[in-house]
Amino acid sequence: MTDTQQIAYIAAQAADARVNVELETEGMTLNIGPQHPATHGTLRIIVRLDGERVVAAEPVMGYMHRGYEKLAEVRTYPQVTTLVNRIDWLGSFANEVPFILAAERLMEVEAPPRARWIRTALFELSRIANVILFLGDMAVQLGAVTPVFFAFRDREFVLNQIEAVTGGRFHPNFDRIGGLKDDLPKGWIEETRGVLARIRTFCDEMEDLVAGNEIFEARTRNIGVVPADIGLAYGLSGANIRASGVDWDLRRDSDMGLAHRELDWKVWTHPDGDSFARYWVRLQEVREACTIVEQCLDGIPSGPVMAKVPRIIKVPAGEAYVETENPLGVMGYYIVSKGELVPYRVKIRSASFNNVSITPWLLEGVYVPDVISILASPYFILGDIDR
């Protein structure tokens, strides 16, 4: 045998030995979505699996893109609120607020105090309507069906209150440049107090049934941990970043133009940054939102709900960016006006788009069952990702 032959023989033997030692398995690509029960919408996530372990994950967005930024360019300012209602469809009133505030800033009008306080109350009510669904839905993703029915049951009362004021359960279209469309109906304040008491009971139930459940804790503690610096680098906002210990809430830290800074409430944070922390922080925020609404009900000043604005609204040339602390996180509108009836350009910064962008980083190396508990906990809404 020549030397070359011998070396080739040894190499072949070594290769065989290696195959025998570590059995190489073929990876598998699994498409989660666009139609999948866990994505409540049409999000697609391509995961490369090795057994049940995720090697790489890539979210694919755009299946629900509706082109609202472009559509807004051919609509007058009051018409745009109809569109933006449909961005985060669970907390739709909150979507109108930053747009209206941006337009008001350009026009240099200010809503009267009564309108500001009612806006605040409705803003927080839509936060409750949005987040309590998450509190139930997170349990569904982990296999417990009952909590989500409780969430739907109690959300109905909140939607009834929103409907009583605005006339729309999901798409209120109630905010106007310079104030609100209408005043509160008679008896609404008392009724809302009763609803808030129900929501508080609901929060206690969820604390017992979900957050206090051993299996739930085992499934969410130390799962999907987001350190504060990574979260900030990916642009997380809202309860997601507060669950990582960052004490940052626009309602307190900036002047959004609502009444939050005149009220007494607390920003909750959690040091852990895992799925459980995100659930817990949202649970506390619903309670806090109840406190805020209650204080609004106590302190709504009297007066008009509409400032003096021209009947045909033309926004002077200029640009403005306003962001608010929406149910899902920071939502901002960048409006460029050329002094016409319609905006020249509207850029929407929606919270879920950033929140979902961290998924490839989060999902690397986890098991398939954890994929779901991790995907559920940053709480994105598909309309809020794709606009």
Place this chain on the structure above:
Amino acid sequence: MNTLTLAVELAHWQQTTIRAVVGLVAVLLPAGTLVYLFLFKMMSFMQSRLGPMEAGPYGSLQLLAEVGKFLQKEDIVPENADRIVFKAAPFVVLVSTFLLVLVIPGGPDLMFIDVDTGIFLALAVSSISVIGILMAGWASASKYSLLGALRATGQLIAYELPLVLAVMGVVIQAGTLNMQGIVMAQAEGEIFGFGGIGSPFIITQFLGFAIFLIAVQAELTQPPFDMPIAESELVTGYLTEYSGMRFLMFFIGEFATAGIFSALAATLFLGGWYVPGLDPTDNLFNVIGPMVLLGKIVLVAFLIFWFRFTYPRFREDQLQTLAWKVLIPLSLANIIATGVLKVVF
């Protein structure tokens, strides 16, 4: 045991027909009861909704409507599926259910077969359903199905052991593997000399009962052990590609097995067809025995379904940890304690 002596002597084919019909009833009646009582009604009340109300009084005919619906649906076989295996899988799952019902006594003379190793046979045939599930998952040619089937296999193998070990305590106490013998041991037993209620083994074997129920929950792949069908992850696992009648068969298999495992638990731990205060050899039990058993089945199934509607699901590794590190050591300790006490008393 004597076979049931009837007033008229029947031909072999007549006896076979009666057995077949009674077997069908014994499998389908508990299954239907559980689906209506728990899946339709109790679940709805727990979730503050009404459940079916339209079909019949309080929606009691909803089951028939559902069966009708499933029968009408197209029986779809995926293009890449292994057709024969795919079509055979639901039958294999049902076979294990029908075999299980064989050994459960409904009265002193009422049972299909009377074997000396009854409980052993029951625990052995209950594993056949795994083969059906694996067939379904493999033949579907779908990734979700395959993942679900593999999870199911791992889970069922892990929980077979605590299931068997939990029953060991009962067997040691009764001193027999015969199901009828176990019922009799409970009917004629005494607790510290007091024989008023017999000696249902749930009192002395409470740990065994708890472990048995947890393991049954896992065998049925119900929440909190529903990893194999986990609808938020795997769509519906090994059931994903099934539709129409074949899906219905899986569905019946699931609930019929729930009923029969409840019957097993009722027989092993609650005294089966026996009611305290009556003579267990009384011929009366051949009439009321099945109804008593059904009542006890509903009691046990209530526990199973209560957990099902309340708990979120475990992760695969947590599920295995629970089986191997908690349930199996506990049931081994239970066996040792039972053995020692058996010798002492």
